Amino acid sequence: MNTAPSLRTQVKRGAPKASYDPALLHAIVDAAYICQIAFADAHGVHGIPTACWRRGDDLYIHGSNGSRMLQRLTEQDCCVTITHLDGLVLARSAFSHTMNYRSAMVYGRFEVVGESAKRQALADFMAHLVPGRQALVRPGNDKEFAATTVMRISLAEAVCKVRSGPPTDDEDDMDIATWAGVLPLTQVRGTPVPDPQCTLPVPGHVRDWVTSGRSFPASARRNRGRCR
Amino acid sequence: MNTAPSLRTQVKRGAPKASYDPALLHAIVDAAYICQIAFADAHGVHGIPTACWRRGDDLYIHGSNGSRMLQRLTEQDCCVTITHLDGLVLARSAFSHTMNYRSAMVYGRFEVVGESAKRQALADFMAHLVPGRQALVRPGNDKEFAATTVMRISLAEAVCKVRSGPPTDDEDDMDIATWAGVLPLTQVRGTPVPDPQCTLPVPGHVRDWVTSGRSFPASARRNRGRCR
Secondary structure, eight states: OOSOSSGGGOOOTTGGGEEOOHHHHHHHHHTOSEEEEEEEETTEEEEEEEEOEEETTEEEEEEETTOHHHHHHTTSOEEEEEEEEEEEEEOSBGGGOEEEEEEEEEEEOOEEOOHHHHHHHHHHHHHHHSTTOGGGSBOOOHHHHHTEEEEEEESSSEEEEEEOSSOOOOGGGTTOOSOOEEEEEEEEEOOOEEOTTOOSOOOHHHHHHHHHOOOOOGGGGOOOOOOO | OOSOSSGGGOOOTTGGGEEOOHHHHHHHHHTOSEEEEEEEETTEEEEEEEEOEEETTEEEEEEETTOHHHHHHTTSOEEEEEEEEEEEEEOSBGGGOEEEEEEEEEEEOOEEOOHHHHHHHHHHHHHHHSTTOGGGSBOOOHHHHHTEEEEEEESSSEEEEEEOSSOOOOGGGTTOOSOOEEEEEEEEEOOOEEOTTOOSOOOHHHHHHHHHOOOOOGGGGOOOOOOO
């Protein structure tokens, strides 16, 4: 399970923190609303954030047909990165400070999702954002679907890197009388803010979104290491 | 103030959401602990998350001297991306759904920070993470500093993109009886978790970190637009 699927997914720095476990990869992707896509064009390399979601072993994105990025992504391999920052790790020595995080990098080539699968894919996207909402909104019309491109990339060539847990100071530093531990950072779902022009009560699917949060498997929290 | 400094920082999609205001750029960088760096090597393009901080008009990163990424970054231009996701924007029609966010993309070439400035730069890094901590930890020794590379990139060639506020449905969709509004997402600082081997009380600089949070100028929240 912990063998890199390719040369470019081999982790050299902090190798003990690397994982190729598909369940971990899926959990990291599912906990994300956005990814960042690194690609190149005539002007150089770019890293552009965009919304993402998963179905099976593919990660999906969407955009306008005219998007420069989407056009380039059919022509070349790219790298999709997702990062969740979970905390600052305060050690007894300056250089042992690090961060707790869950990250995934996916390499490969996006392909355009055909017309027949596009509507299901965008329904999956809505279900990822706010489960239960799709049936309550005005669905896309033919013109809107025609103007939109959906693309997917296989999750087969991917690597996760996770750091969790307390600091790991050198033995020589353990007697330093300085507080050490983790300062947690969490993405929290706040109280819904109604559109000023909306007087309807907050519906069940929105209340559910606030209360449900996203769980993350304990297995992802077992690794330890140091970044710096 | 709203003129792109270069061809590659011109925003084509959602141009009204673009800004070249240095104060906004500084605020977005200062609110971040990590950035993602897009660069290329013989294996293709990569997007790698790494810790960052700002001093003046430069963004700083650091790493091991042996880091593949740091070595490549002196040889080529790259793109540094920071993204803060602020909420999901629920509209009355499926295709008017979008997200609220603050993002920045910085283009250019990193340069290595010389030995004389390296120690101050890493002290700045600690002050960015947890103000007041530097004097309380075992500082770096000559060996640790010698093994670490600090790099900086000018913020001169950069573009910010911000979306905030309620959804913007088409006029024809305003009568649809579906709740519309924003589901806020916020990075929250949690209760410090002491190292199991640490029995010291939580010190003032850690308590201050929890309570201070990071402010963000109201000017960054004025823009509206639609992403999809």
